[in-house]
Amino acid sequence: MGRLPAGLPAPAVVRPHAAKRNGASGKETPGPVVGLSSVAGRDVRLAARVRLLEGFLGRTEVSECAQYALHWLTDATGIEQSICLVRAAGEPVMGAAASRGLPADAAATFAISLDDWNSPLVAAIGRPHTLFPAAHTPGDRRRRPSTPFEDAAFHAVTLGFSSSSSEQRAFGLLLLGSSNRIVPELEWFTSVFSQKLDQILRQRAFTEGDRKQGRERGLLYSIINAVTDPILLTDTEGRLLIANSRALALFTASEEESEGRRSAVRMNNMLLSSALSSKAIEETGAARRELLLVNPADGSDLLFELLSTVTEDPRHGTGVVSILRNVTDLRRATEEIEENYRKLRTAEIQARAESDRLNLIIDSVADPIVVTDASGETSMMNDPAEQLFTIPLRASALEQRWVQANDAHFSSFIAGMLVSADQRRVGEIGMTDPTTGDPMPVEAIAGKILSEHGELTAVVTILHDRREAIEKSKLYEQLKQASDELERKIQAATADIAQQNELLRRQAIELEQASALKSQFLANMSHEFRTPLNAMLGYTSMLLQGVGGPLGQPVKRQLSRVESNGRHLLTIINEILDISRIEAGRMPLQISTVKVPELVAEVRSELEPIIMRSKLTLTIDLAKDLRPITTDRQKVKQILLNLLSNALKFTHDGRVTISAKRLADRTIALSVIDTGIGIASADQEKIFEDFRQLDNSPTRAYGGTGLGLSICRRLAQMLNGRIAVESHVGKGSVFTLTLPTLSRR
């Protein structure tokens, strides 16, 4: 120590003017400075300088370097007390970087505020060298700043002083406790130390700036990476300069990636390049286009909105900043929104149509309909309701009262409905027809409409004009009365009819009885007729036989006339008797077995006299296979006698045939066939009627009562048989009696 580095030239940095200025103070400090005149001192000085320079080497910290420098200064110049102030980076303060020989606390906390322009120390900054003499009086003390040196004299030497450049401010201040003049060696030291500190500070400032820049870049990357949209900077040739992670995922792929992903990336790059072609950008400047890319991850389509801006950078040249905004979802969302909007529109149209339809329906209902909200206010009504509740234009006071009364009645009804728990309510309201003023009883049917939560949303009331119904019910009542009246009449009439029916029935019985009486009467009468007739015929017969003596021819002829007329009368009486007996049901059957040939022979023999007289040929034609039949012999004989005598009577020439043959179904047909006058087909049914003769003229050619065939038919029916006729006028007739072979008893 105490030796200065040798071999170094004297520092030329000591400024002449500074030297001049400090000349006075420099003379005041004799100082124990090593004389530079001697050779030995010169070597020592050089060695010390070398030591300082060596010490500075490897020291990159300001405080460490400053501490070493102050230590060296003590060794080299004997200055015991010193403090080195260095400006903090970016702050208007100079703080202690190192100190020596001073109380540690005072030195560590000592600092100069550069903003304190009144401070003598601040004023000292920028000057090469300032001496603050020791203070001996309070006045002295007031003129000097407060320092760790207290009242002792000290020098302030600016570190980094430069007279030429005003830009470079001093970066430090070296305070040295010494009343002596500053030795030349100090100037060298100041110069070297300043350089060293400047170097350190510059280095530090550079590294700090560098770090700051890196940090900012990192932040920028974080920002652009945080952006969910791919962002990239390309040069004018489309080469990728900067890209955020999203962009990298789209536009870069390493060799290890799959072929699909790499081809997707290649395609994306091509698409981007063409989109960013200089022409496209030039046309629009900040172009906004849509760009369809492929998602390399899954191959799906991704739609981007490409926003590219040309940036002019003097250092890096022209580039293009592109921001890709993924609008795939946006497009989808847009489409969805559009779809929803369309649906909404459709729904709205439907709802409107529904509403219109509802309105149409409501308006088309003839009954007034009123919709009331939960508070009882009318929210809707149809036209008929309007008429009921709206005061017409130019309405008279009376008409207004009618409408108001209607309104009041209705409101009262609705109020009752609202407070009640009833879901439905039916009531009758006495309204007034606003157009005529007539009383208008109205049936009101109200229903509550509840929301999903059961809250009352509306009350719908339908008013039905009861007048028509009342009128109808009146009419119905009248109709019912009329109907009842009618029913009574019908019942009375029915009773009458029943009574008349009863009368008729009694009359029928009486008639039946009368008929029976008539038949009985006729039967009796015929008996009474026959008793005298019997005597007449008997005596006539006796006279003709000559019982009373011989008679002349004229008398015989006359008696014959009496006899024949008597016989005719008897026939008539017998036939009337037969009809009466049949009608009175007093003609019993006497069933027996009858041999047809025998019966036919009997009939023939009975009519033999007539046959003989007629000169007709009578033929009997009987089938060989005839069997006896079971029937009433007497009645069959009577029928055959009648038929045969008719045939003989109405046949003038030709023949009469009696035939008998078996038919199927256990029946037998007995026919009397003649070649007589015949019967017209129109008359063939008449001949079977009672007292019917075809010739009704007074001078008719044929006798008879006209009862014969009628009796025959009735007898045949009694025997379950029938008589049919087949005849042609002028050719003849066939009367056929058909009988069952076994007659019912």
Next chain:
Amino acid sequence: MTSVTKQKTEKRRVLVVDDYPDAREMYGEYLEYCGFEVVQASNGMEALQAALDASPDIILMDLSLPVMDGWEATRRLKADKRTASIPVVALTGHALAGISEGAKKAGCDAFVTKPCLPEDLVKEIQKVLDNASSATTKKPRSGKYAKTIG
């Protein structure tokens, strides 16, 4: 009209019972004309008495008679041993059904419906008498009835 008469002569004796005189006398006159001996009665009671008194060979019985009708008289005649064998020919103007049946039940041997000509009645009587004489032990019952006029 006595039993003596009958025994004296060969003439058959006929009892004619009828309440209607013209008919009774007409038949009686004709029967006499034809060679019969005739006894007459005008009701059933008389007929019973006459049948006992005169013992006729045959009785011609009208059914509708006063006092006692022909059916009752016939039943009584047939119930009396003295008269049971005398044939009875029923004679009636009642042509209503059931008459002939009733007559048969009463014991009549034949049935003749008025009007009946005298000669027809005589034929019937002759027939019944012939039957009675040809079969004396047999009951002279003829199933046949006299033919009516017309």
